[in-house]
Amino acid sequence: MRMGRICSDDSRITNLDQTTHHKESILYSSAPMHLKSLTDKIKNKSALVGVIGLGYVGLPLTLRFIKMGFKVVGLDIDDSKIKLLNAGKSYIHHIAAERIAEAVSKGFSATTDFSRAKDCDALIICVPTPLDKHREPDLSYVTDTMDACLPYLRPGQIVSLESTTYPGTTDEELQPRIEKRGFKIGEDIFLVHSPEREDPGNPNFTTETIPKICGGITPACLEAGVALYSQVINKVVPVSSTRAAELTKLLENIHRVVNIGLVNEMKIVADKMDIDIHEVIRAAATKPFGFTPYFPGPGIGGHCIPVDPFYLTWKAREYGINTKFIELAGEINTNMPDWVIRKTVDALNERGKSIKDAKVLLLGVAYKKNVDDIRESPAMELLELLIHKNARVDYSDPFFPKLPQMRKHKINRESVPITAENIAKFDCVLIATNHDAFDYALIKKNAQLIVDTRGVYSERAPNIVKA
Numbered sequence: 001m002r003m004g005r006i007c008s009d010d011s012r013i014t015n016l017d018q019t020t021h022h023k024e025s026i027l028y029s030s031a032p033m034h035l036k037s038l039t040d041k042i043k044n045k046s047a048l049v050g051v052i053g054l055g056y057v058g059l060p061l062t063l064r065f066i067k068m069g070f071k072v073v074g075l076d077i078d079d080s081k082i083k084l085l086n087a088g089k090s091y092i093h094h095i096a097a098e099r100i101a102e103a104v105s106k107g108f109s110a111t112t113d114f115s116r117a118k119d120c121d122a123l124i125i126c127v128p129t130p131l132d133k134h135r136e137p138d139l140s141y142v143t144d145t146m147d148a149c150l151p152y153l154r155p156g157q158i159v160s161l162e163s164t165t166y167p168g169t170t171d172e173e174l175q176p177r178i179e180k181r182g183f184k185i186g187e188d189i190f191l192v193h194s195p196e197r198e199d200p201g202n203p204n205f206t207t208e209t210i211p212k213i214c215g216g217i218t219p220a221c222l223e224a225g226v227a228l229y230s231q232v233i234n235k236v237v238p239v240s241s242t243r244a245a246e247l248t249k250l251l252e253n254i255h256r257v258v259n260i261g262l263v264n265e266m267k268i269v270a271d272k273m274d275i276d277i278h279e280v281i282r283a284a285a286t287k288p289f290g291f292t293p294y295f296p297g298p299g300i301g302g303h304c305i306p307v308d309p310f311y312l313t314w315k316a317r318e319y320g321i322n323t324k325f326i327e328l329a330g331e332i333n334t335n336m337p338d339w340v341i342r343k344t345v346d347a348l349n350e351r352g353k354s355i356k357d358a359k360v361l362l363l364g365v366a367y368k369k370n371v372d373d374i375r376e377s378p379a380m381e382l383l384e385l386l387i388h389k390n391a392r393v394d395y396s397d398p399f400f401p402k403l404p405q406m407r408k409h410k411i412n413r414e415s416v417p418i419t420a421e422n423i424a425k426f427d428c429v430l431i432a433t434n435h436d437a438f439d440y441a442l443i444k445k446n447a448q449l450i451v452d453t454r455g456v457y458s459e460r461a462p463n464i465v466k467a
């Protein structure tokens, strides 16, 4: 198949050829019938978009398509989420209920009925891609979704996988399933991978302002993908294959995890030398080129950073390659909660107290500041370690009035309000997650001891220990 390049009036498409600054679209020279009718529907916004998996990724994307004038149907297997959405309610802190209610008023509905897939012109898959108990990729959510949609596929649809995954998932797992139904990819069904780059809680970027990578199985698939996403995203970056798109997302997250591992190691070195690592990072960040600041913490959390790199590790083994940087960063980051607890034990000891029976208040259980997401949070690991050492542990987090029951952690506690009296009651306040909602001046004034894992306090004080 040949790819022709012709001028387009859509200035939001980035050229693949980085040597020219012309904004051109890449168009398939002999566009087949289904491609033409699909892209026409996309351009005149009569295409019905089906978003599958209405979580942190799928929900903002849904709202963006609706805002840009598309009709969207949401598909999910979680009935409780479907009910909330159809009632105009939100289950994600940073997505206001009014936005859902407005979407519903514009015709948005959510359902568990996958037969609705047949009405959709675009099917966008945003389901989880976790690790299984052997820390290997668990693609079952993706393949289950594809299997649930298969009976309802019809020519003229685009299927886009957004879930983060290893290179080869789209062409090895999704393509054969679709072809088994007798469809030709690139002629009947258009298949792309367009990894999500959502950063929940980051006020500086929204779905539309984060450039979107897109790779297709064939040039016609890519054309359909670029046509779809350029309707809702300011800048679409085409790449040459679904595998390149899959690896792009993994590279981004591996870059983060390795650099966080590096600063966590630097933190331990600086601590031994009695140097404040946060001061050093802030100073280094004044260099206008060649340095990107990453900040240490009590470990890594969230759905992506602790998980995604191991998708590549697993796949690389098939090629006889060990991903040493990923393994090393994983080891350093995984050891962080133990290191923080050792610092806490030492700090209590220096004050004549034992960790056994010490009253410890852990601040922030979410995996990062200002979000209501607790997945893989190192704060939960810290709570477990403290309980294991027989400390008397409580926590405070405005996003979690009660600790949710999790697969790995079952701790029953309710959030302690931050008041001067409450803070003073504890032998130690351990800052795991630095939500903006905490009153840090009040905490500093009243705490007997603060163990600060996030560099909240830049000054030295007798009751503050950095960890």
Ligand SMILES: NC(=O)c1ccc[n+]([C@@H]2O[C@H](COP(=O)([O-])OP(=O)(O)OC[C@H]3O[C@@H](n4cnc5c(N)ncnc54)[C@H](O)[C@@H]3O)[C@@H](O)[C@H]2O)c1
Residues within 6 Å of the ligand: 052, 053, 054, 055, 056, 057, 058, 075, 076, 077, 078, 081, 126, 127, 128, 129, 141, 142, 144, 145, 162, 163, 164, 165, 196, 197, 198, 199, 200, 303, 304
């Ligand atoms: N959360 C982030 O910040 C983020 C950022 C970039 C990429 N990602 C990636 O996006 C994907 C989705 O992540 P998320 O954070 O939105 O997950 P999530 O858990 O918030 O949402 C996933 C949704 O999919 C639904 N679901 C599960 N199985 C399903 C099925 N078979 N059919 C239909 N729905 C199903 C769940 O009920 C849930 O509502 C993952 O691959 C993740 O790595 C997430």
